[in-house]
Amino acid sequence: RKEVEQDPGPFNVPEGATVAFNCTYSNSASQSFFWYRQDCRKEPKLLMSVYSSGNEDGRFTAQLNRASQYISLLIRDSKLSDSATYLCVVNDPWDYKLSFGAGTTVTVRA
Amino acid sequence: EAQVTQNPRYLITVTGKKLTVTCSQNMNHEYMSWYRQDPGLGLRQIYYSMNVEVTDKGDVPEGYKVSRKEKRNFPLILESPSPNQTSLYFCASSPEVPMNTEAFFGQGTRLTVV
Numbered sequence: 001r002k003e004v005e006q007d008p009g010p011f012n013v014p015e016g017a018t019v020a021f022n023c024t025y026s027n028s029a030s031q032s033f034f035w036y037r038q039d040c041r042k043e044p045k046l047l048m049s050v051y052s053s054g055n056e057d058g059r060f061t062a063q064l065n066r067a068s069q070y071i072s073l074l075i076r077d078s079k080l081s082d083s084a085t086y087l088c089v090v091n092d093p094w095d096y097k098l099s100f101g102a103g104t105t106v107t108v109r110a
Numbered sequence: 111e112a113q114v115t116q117n118p119r120y121l122i123t124v125t126g127k128k129l130t131v132t133c134s135q136n137m138n139h140e141y142m143s144w145y146r147q148d149p150g151l152g153l154r155q156i157y158y159s160m161n162v163e164v165t166d167k168g169d170v171p172e173g174y175k176v177s178r179k180e181k182r183n184f185p186l187i188l189e190s191p192s193p194n195q196t197s198l199y200f201c202a203s204s205p206e207v208p209m210n211t212e213a214f215f216g217q218g219t220r221l222t223v224v
Contacts, residue, residue, distance in 0.1 A: 004152070034212075043200060043215035044153070087152070096160065096207045097143070097168060102152035 003027060006088050006101035013078050013108055020074040021104045023088030030099075032091040033064055035073050037084045038103065044087055047073075078108045112137045116201050116216035123191055123223055131186045131219050133201030139214075141204040142184040143168065144176065146197040147218075153200065159184055160207065191223040 006023040013019045025033075033050035048055065050062040050071050061074040071090075075082055088101035114135045123129055135142065143158035145168075155168030159178040173195055175187040184203075188195060201216040 008150070041147075041198060041218070041220075043217050044213075045215070046212045096141075096166075097155050097158060098213060100145075100153040102150055 002101075003092070003099040004088050004090050004101040006104045008102060008104060010105040010107050013106070015078055015080060015108055015110055017078050017108075018074065018076050019078055019106055020072060021086070021106075022070050022072045023101050023104075024068075024070045025088075025090045025099070026069070027090065027092060027099075028066075028069060029093055030090045031093055033062075033071050034089040034098075035060075035062060035071075036087040036089055036100075038087055039084050044100075047086070075106070078106075080108050080110060082106060083108045112214070114201055114203050114214050114216040116199075116219050118219060119217060120220050121222070123221070125192055125223055126190050129188050129191060129221075131188075131199060131201075131221070133184045133186065133216055134182050135184075135201075135203040135214070136182065137203060137205070137214065138181065139203035139205050140181075141207055142178070143202050143213075144174070144184070144186050145200045145202065146170065146195075147200065148197050156186070156199075191221075193223050195221065196223050197221060 035047040036044040037047045038044045048057045054063045059076045063072045085103040085105045144156040145153040157176040159165045199219045202213045
């Protein structure tokens with residue numbers, strides 16, 4: 001079983017729409033959670049950390065559900081520039097590493 | 111400018127010809143790591159280093175070597191590359207073990223082994 005699983009998509013949405021997707025993680029001991037953004041096989045960049053109480057950063061909202069071991073990302077008022085692959089990332093506290101999902105691709109069309 | 115620099119960005123090589131991919135960071139970060147990214151699999155950690163002269167295997171270390179003689183540099187060595195090592199490689203650094211801190215990635219090295 002993969003440590004972090006994501007729906008690969010693609011999610012094709014019109015500009016201005018809301019899009020949301022989840023990822024699930026297998027290690028209940030994981031403590032830190034992140035969403036990274038990756039454009040067209042370029043380097044991943046941190047989009048936002050995910051906190052237990054949920055958090056927002058502009059049009060982006062992240063939620064964490066520890067009981068069900070999933071993380072979600074919601075993008076409101078989608079822009080063309082939001083087209084990217086979104087990587088769910090979870091830390092493994094015992095192996096000193098980050099575990100990456102394979103990514104969810106979002107395409108925003110005009 | 112704070113950055114992680116990898117070289118080369120693109121490399122085509124033949125099976126068995128030793129190669130080194132360099133990685134350098136200018137942020138004085140303790141933790142550095144190498145990942146490979148393959149379609150449908152996400153990033154998988156190859157090796158990591160907690161500090162100078164401290165390295166350890168990640169999830170897919172077979173066929174790779176690393177060294178950390180200086181804090182800023184963390185080269186990835188393929189002693190005898192094989193076609194299954196064709197992949198997109200990323201080097202990353204963090205101020206500390208990436209529990210709660212951002213990982214900064216290099217721009218990637220696209221390696222093809224024929």
